[in-house]
Amino acid sequence: MHNSLINAIRQRVNLTDEEAATFERFFIPRRYRKRQYVLNAGDKCQYLLFVANGLLRSFTVSDDGDEHVMQFAMEGAWITDMGSFLSGDDAIYNIEALEDSELLLLTRDGMEELIETIANVERYFRVLMQQSIMALQKRIRLTQMYSAEEAYLQIMELQPDVFNRAPLQHIASYLGITPETLSRIRKQVSARR
Amino acid sequence: MHNSLINAIRQRVNLTDEEAATFERFFIPRRYRKRQYVLNAGDKCQYLLFVANGLLRSFTVSDDGDEHVMQFAMEGAWITDMGSFLSGDDAIYNIEALEDSELLLLTRDGMEELIETIANVERYFRVLMQQSIMALQKRIRLTQMYSAEEAYLQIMELQPDVFNRAPLQHIASYLGITPETLSRIRKQVSARR
């Protein structure tokens, strides 16, 4: 279970075997069942989560009760409520397992200690943040530039691994459209070919 | 001109006066006139830009020639094409001065050297990236959860300093709507009160 974590880190920065062993020790392995909540909005988000296995989503709930998906995270991805994790504010996101999942949890203190202990770790997290910024910008352009149909076709083409696993209602929410509209889009697309 | 930079850094991490002086030396001051392009999509983005004074926007141009604003940056903000600056890829964003502006430029090498020279700098940039992620997520929720009118009212309320200075066509682009729609929204809003 820790292997996928070390592999992910080593794709970005170098770690000696000794460092890798130290690194592992900071993470708490934990299993979640499908539908289980990993984080409830309103609580403090205590962990940065690495997905060793499975699929999660983070989402907010608006006043009218509608859900709005911010992120899907599958094997190899990180997920958290950044504001809450870093600043100790109340979480605004919920995080839910969409499949049975194996996670590796890192606390705030753990992260700080790791950064001080292993030279390349701060760099790793900075690079991770930068990648995340680029991904978020790409997502903004997706809905800014394209119609719902074009946006849907793009994500299915560019990230089929995630979006073929996610329920349609959550994909619709991710795109900012209703399930009905997504259903009609899919019908039109399949009718055309 | 460098003062605003040092102030911005010191809001997040500690710097001795000596470190501050070293820090400054890595930055190249440069002025841009209104309408001048700081970066052209297709070029390599050589700099991370700190805005000492003025207002800029970054934007992409789609195949049909439409512009799509990603970011506005006023005094105290950073702006760049992250993918191009960090990885040396061709820039996908244009950056244009919307007002006469004074910028402080940091090269990639400069950034690396700074990080190695001054202890807190890597931390500063990591925190900066984290803030940026939260801001981008907030922006995604803005268009995901709200109608064009609600989104417009929110940004005008929450960031009046930027959006009162930006031309309406660019605000429309930022929101992912046409200038005509924004014009009608503004008419309705002002008619109601």
Place this chain on the structure above:
DNA sequence: CATTTCACTTGACATGTATCAACTAATTAG
């Protein structure tokens, strides 16, 4: 200052997407 250019507005109409209700298919729980 005059002229040109560009930003913004307005109207008529087309299109995309939301809403609500009903239905069918798939999944979950007993």
Place this chain on the structure above:
DNA sequence: CTAATTAGTTGATACATGTCAAGTGAAATG
């Protein structure tokens, strides 16, 4: 395996936003 619940689809209709064309107002340029 069956019943109950949830996810996804479909139809009718309303509303939000886009498009195109024309106009007005403001700003840049010589």
